[in-house]
Amino acid sequence: MTADRLGELLRAAGAGATVKVTIEGRRVNxxxxxxxxxxxxxxSGA
Incomplete structure (x- = not known):
């Protein structure tokens, strides 16, 4: 699955847009x- 497709699915499920997050000292989307x-x-239907 591509990153773009995963983003589409997450947004469709209500995860919203990406934000700046810090991972191991780096700021990334x-x-x-x-x-x-x-x-x-x-x-999962919960």
Missing amino acids: GYRRGDVEAALKYL
């Missing part, structure tokens, strides 16, 4: 953990 967890719950 990504999703907040809570947003991804909520999207996973939605996708």
Whole structure:
């Protein structure tokens, strides 16, 4: 799965847009953990 497709699916499931996050001292575009967890719950039917 491409990064673009994953982003499409996450946004469709309610994860919202990417934000600046810090990973190992680097600031990158990504999703907040809570947003991804909520999207996973939605996708699994919870």
